[in-house]
Amino acid sequence: MRLQDVLFAAINARKNRALRVAKAALPDSQFWAFRGLFLDEFGQNGLEREVERIVADYEKLSGKDTGRPIHAGKEVPHD
Numbered sequence: 001m002r003l004q005d006v007l008f009a010a011i012n013a014r015k016n017r018a019l020r021v022a023k024a025a026l027p028d029s030q031f032w033a034f035r036g037l038f039l040d041e042f043g044q045n046g047l048e049r050e051v052e053r054i055v056a057d058y059e060k061l062s063g064k065d066t067g068r069p070i071h072a073g074k075e076v077p078h079d
Contacts, residue, residue, distance in 0.1 A: 004055040008048065015042050 019038065023031050040046055 003058075004052060007051055007055070011042070011047065011051070015039075 015038075019035060022034050022038070026034060042048070
């Protein structure tokens with residue numbers, strides 16, 4: 001399983017719980033307004049997009065985007 005998938009699973013579990021608490025605590029009209037704002041911040045156009053960017057940057061820096069390490073063994077990398 002990829003790092004991004006694990007992070008999204010954890011985030012989505014927390015989002016679902018937060019939305020269940022809000023649904024129990026708020027009147028219906030306020031819940032739907034809250035849900036829209038909440039998903040704007042933590043959904044595909046908010047936190048999820050940031051997580052995708054962070055994971056991509058991390059994988060690029062650690063050499064995972066090429067499928068091989070940046071340098072192998074005890075060699076000194078030469079640019």
